[in-house]
Amino acid sequence: QKEVEQNSGPLSVPEGAIASLNCTYSDRGSQSFFWYRQYSGKSPELIMSIYSNGDKEDGRFTAQLNKASQYVSLLIRDSQPSDSATYLCAVLILTGGGNKLTFGTGTQLKVEL
Amino acid sequence: DGGITQSPKYLFRKEGQNVTLSCEQNLNHDAMYWYRQDPGQGLRLIYYSQIVNDFQKGDIAEGYSVSREKKESFPLTVTSAQKNPTAFYLCASSRDRGYNEQFFGPGTRLTVL
Numbered sequence: 001q002k003e004v005e006q007n008s009g010p011l012s013v014p015e016g017a018i019a020s021l022n023c024t025y026s027d028r029g030s031q032s033f034f035w036y037r038q039y040s041g042k043s044p045e046l047i048m049s050i051y052s053n054g055d056k057e058d059g060r061f062t063a064q065l066n067k068a069s070q071y072v073s074l075l076i077r078d079s080q081p082s083d084s085a086t087y088l089c090a091v092l093i094l095t096g097g098g099n100k101l102t103f104g105t106g107t108q109l110k111v112e113l
Numbered sequence: 114d115g116g117i118t119q120s121p122k123y124l125f126r127k128e129g130q131n132v133t134l135s136c137e138q139n140l141n142h143d144a145m146y147w148y149r150q151d152p153g154q155g156l157r158l159i160y161y162s163q164i165v166n167d168f169q170k171g172d173i174a175e176g177y178s179v180s181r182e183k184k185e186s187f188p189l190t191v192t193s194a195q196k197n198p199t200a201f202y203l204c205a206s207s208r209d210r211g212y213n214e215q216f217f218g219p220g221t222r223l224t225v226l
Contacts, residue, residue, distance in 0.1 A: 004155070008153075034214060034215075036217075042219070042220070043203055043217040043218060043219050043220045044156070044203070044217050045217070046214050046215070046216060046217075049214050088155070088156070090215075099210055099211065100158065100171075101146075101158075101215055102155075103155040103156040104155055105153065105154060105155045106155070
């Protein structure tokens, strides 16, 4: 089982719809969770951080965390073509050598006109 | 204007050559990281440093070396011992190696000729 798993997609949604991106993780001790957006050929950009169960909203983005079920999700409301990118889920995992940020392989989102 | 810079943006290496990738940050962050990204794979940690003059191996350190002589700088050398160095190399920094967010530089794309 991978430490952080995401559906690779592509996930296609029409403009104006809600895009829902999901991520599961294996380490129950994980405390910190992040979503990065990566445009093709560019570096990842941090868009959301979440540390406690529940929802966290920032503009059109909502991150949801459920530690009991070991999943974290990202909702994008009113999706725009500019949201088309790969979204990386990252989880801070405790290891013998300290904390390690582990990334999923990403979900490609396509917002269609 | 705070941020992380990486140079060069593109780098071509001949077989048997060592090359050094530059990473500089002016965010006053203690921790710095090097990742490698290959198509269809998540980011993989090469090396990290929590403080000046100290660094640790990540998951895929073989064939790479680093130094951390200044807080602002964390150069990565790709040696001839790295058998498959063609990849997108990303430098990141965080306030410390706790649960803080990591921020990425623009990346260096290395190609072996």
